[in-house]
Amino acid sequence: MEPWEEEGPEVVKRFMYVNRKAPYGTIYALECLEVVLIAAAFDQDVSVVFVDDGVYQLKKNQDTAAIGMKNFSNTYRALDDYDVEKIYVEQESLESRGLTAEDLIIPVEVLAGDNLREIMAQQDVVISS
């Protein structure tokens, strides 16, 4: 096999990553994003969920110049290139923070908690941070 020939993955599992923390104040959001990209690069069936303060990760217009940290909100826009298309945001979490889908940096599927619960129940692996 030549190096440029692609080998498909041996096992594909349904991985769900649940983001519950705001960006920058802790390292969780950035670390989770990196793990999502790695799982996607291994051709796994990846879905990404934003609930509670995790919805703040996707807020538009982040400008980190003054705090001297990398603005990784732009990296969420690369999820499409990584073929990560299942991006869910819990409606209740958005609403209780006075946010709407318009406030977010990427298009997402806004779901009521009841519907999100069903999707979560179908996963092989759920990683929450």
Place this chain on the structure above:
Amino acid sequence: MSKMLHLINKSPTDRNSLDSCLRLAEAGSSVLLLEDGVYAALSKAASAEAVNQRMGELTFYVLGPDVSARGLDDKPLIDGISVVDYGGFVDLVVEHDVAQSWL
């Protein structure tokens, strides 16, 4: 009595630091919201009512660079909260006798 500066760097929907601070801060002291604490400065935050209840007795500040970093410049803040930069942060620390971090 010493004049105290309370520092809140946790989101009000992640930890109860803000609640405890609002409950225990003596009238006349100041509260600076910074890092993930800046979410408490949003007028739409669930915690806004609790902040408003003590607005007359406490002086509230929020750190501007942390507001911008989180993309919140386009969201209204609670009336009466003053935005300060890092220089203003230093001034606040100097003006107060004691700084307390609600970790």
Place this chain on the structure above:
Amino acid sequence: MAYELNGQTFESDEEGYLVDISAWNPELAVLIAEDENIEMSDDAWEVVNFLRDYYEEYQIAPAVRVLTKAIKKKLGADKGNSKYLYELFPYGPAKQACKIAGLPKPTGCI
């Protein structure tokens, strides 16, 4: 590890990736490429510049599959395929080209 250029030292990690992204310059790229036994042809530069633009926009160095797809979208199928990219960068286009572009190791690098 470090690269020496015009009397200046540029620190790198143990695999040769630049520590300080902002220290990169085209001359340094040629030096890193020499270490990798790669001659910086126009085609090689095109990929390196593409990666730098990608990093500027998305703040990551893409995995090889993502790089291939993104190049295909922008420069066409003649260049956006693994064979072409491996001919330019035999030890892995994402890995080697990222190193030359002064970027960190690709996220999800395999």
